[in-house]
Amino acid sequence: MDPAITPELVANSWALLKPFHDKVGYNAPKVDRDLAYGDHPRHRLDVHTSGDENGTANHGAPVFVFVHGGGFVGGDKHVPGTPMYDHVGAWAVRNGWVGVTITYRLAPEFTWPSGAQDVAAAVGWVRDNIASYGGDPSRIVVAGHSAGTVHVASYLVGQGSDGHSGSLDGVKGAGLLSGFYQIPDGAERGELEVSYFGDKPSAEVSSLPGLLETEIPLIFAVAERDPEFSHTQVAELTAAWFAKKNAVPNVIFSAGHNHISQIGSIGVDDLALGAQLARFVNRVTQLSPGGTTPRTPR
């Protein structure tokens, strides 16, 4: 398949993946749906648990918050009849965590930094409410895919925050999957970017400088058959990260996958992304960080 992100790529990728998800199963034992984390109809999230939150399985468990993609103008945490993105919640629960999948406001009606503000509000809801679902509000990892990554990165670096509203309390790590950190200016901006960022200057809306400063552990991912602009982002990120830290960033390379099948691989081809991402979550949320001590695979 051509790497360009078209409706055909989305449909064909999911058509390939769905039988595998059907076989493995893509629903957590319990899903509490459409809990409101704000006033807008799209301020909704689903909580995925093992269903025995009064027992021990999810008691004080790490919380994995997932922010979907969709080019700033579309997408949803849950597309009925498909694995999207219940499969991420189910995978989180299989890993012993609580999963949270969120929906947020869309462009062109809502523009930058509304995405960051919505992620911040959702994380705030998690901090206030997740204990009653068995989650630990002090061990949160936030991850996004594609445009969702833009919003997560934007939140991490404090865009749209008055400080309190964008609190990072409890956030122990972030997963930035096939995202965009250096937003181009003016004429180089694509239609979808214009719809969300308008004509705001690159220096104002790009998260890359802030990501180089944050102390929150980050893991990135790129798919082998991601569009060229995703690879450009990782090349620029690697150069900037190295210039700043004399080290390269932690980037998962999802061999064989495209922009869509990469996130779809979670739960069915976990060595492409899920296993590395899970190792990251387990490392950054462990109560007694073990440094370089190896642990046997779970």
Next chain:
Amino acid sequence: MDPAITPELVANSWALLKPFHDKVGYNAPKVDRDLAYGDHPRHRLDVHTSGDENGTANHGAPVFVFVHGGGFVGGDKHVPGTPMYDHVGAWAVRNGWVGVTITYRLAPEFTWPSGAQDVAAAVGWVRDNIASYGGDPSRIVVAGHSAGTVHVASYLVGQGSDGHSGSLDGVKGAGLLSGFYQIPDGAERGELEVSYFGDKPSAEVSSLPGLLETEIPLIFAVAERDPEFSHTQVAELTAAWFAKKNAVPNVIFSAGHNHISQIGSIGVDDLALGAQLARFVNRVTQLSPGGTTPRTPR
């Protein structure tokens, strides 16, 4: 631990890892040792198999050839009483392949391109002999660690070869773990580099330009706590790869590990390196390449 590669780092890293290896076991069911692939006493290799090569387990199996590190002047395929590097052979067999660990001639007596010539000779031996151990001579993956990676990369790009002697027949992929591809010139060259490369110019001994041209699939790795010069190599590789291909290379980032514990992680912390490396080997050696079709984890 400080990332500098000192005898203490080597000793301490293996001291941490050994109990895990003792628990998992680091010997394949059958190891044929010290088979000669050339005239020099260090032209020796060990073949690791399931022990039922006349049955089906290893019949026509992919072959994983491992080239140890040691700063060009030391190291061995097998250090008795330790997992080094039988654990790589055992891991290969657990993955359903035949494992081959090789020893090669050392600097300062033997200098560039002796390492490449030895890797070529060992691969030639594998092509001629591995079928009788259940291996498939047309499905070879060659991997190196540290200085061993330099030799593997050097072999891949034809250094020291008259064409025939450096044949890549049957080589379906290569793993380049914490290696060096852009060798500095003159005063920037360290003592160990001088001992192997002498004063030969960077342009003659560096493999990076050739790696950008090869059609053999490559996977790279870097450890989070590798010395800065390893990170420099990956940063330079990423920039050059992107400039050439408009894509970033496949790099495994071994979070939490240092230069030594990274290769030691194979078999005991496989999500740091081994699982990704195994996925690569399985992808490049499969008889019917499946493109982007996902496969459930083994």
